[in-house]
Amino acid sequence: MNVDSWEPKIVSFFCNWCTYGAADLAGVSRFQHPPNTRVIRVPCSGRVSPKFILAAFMNGADGVWVSGCHPGDCHYIEGNLYARRRFTLLKNQMEYMGLExxxxxxxxxxxxxxxxxxxxxxxxxxxxxxxxxxxxxxxxQAKVA
Structure with missing residues (x-):
């Protein structure tokens, strides 16, 4: 792989009610942005399990981005607050797994x-x-003869 041509692959988990809407608005408004993300639309950021994030890394993602509603604006009352706690713990454990x-x-x-x-x-x-x-x-990778 040529390091100069390498571009990161980002798996993004977006809340249906907020961040997904912002991404859609950015597209409709024709804002320019890099095409490096693969978006997965979820009902709430609180629905994203750490297993989903680890699966993304294990399947070749270079980064993972989880985004949801502002605190206090969650359509499911406290889903984004649960997500924040969960990902703070996961981020602390990632170093032990060998991930930055x-x-x-x-x-x-x-x-x-x-x-x-x-x-x-x-x-x-x-x-x-x-x-x-x-x-x-x-x-x-398998060697090609």
Whole structure:
């Protein structure tokens, strides 16, 4: 793999009510942003299990971004607060698994904040790009004869 042409693959788990709406608004508004993310729409950021995040890393993601409603604005009352606690613990445990904690990002973005979405997506991609490819769970390639 050529390091100069490498681009990070980011798996993003977006709350249906807020961040997904911001991403949609950014697209409809034709805001320019890097195409490095693969978005998974979830009902609430509180629904995202640490197993989903680890599965993303094990299947080749270079970074994971979870984003939901602002505290106090969750459509499911406290789902985003549960998510914040869960991911704080997961981020602390990632070092023991051999993953840099900087590969996991968490944010709050309302559906009306398309410009903030663009700022955060750029920050996440730049942070993961600085860390380089995720080599922790990469399976060795078979040699071609």
């Amino acid at each position: 904690p900087g590969r996991l990002h968490f944010s709050w973005i309302s559906s009306a904040e398309a410009s903030k979405y663009i700022e955060v997506i750029t920050e996440v991609i730049d942070a993961v790009r600085a860390l380089g490819p995720n080599t922790r769970f990469v399976k060795p």
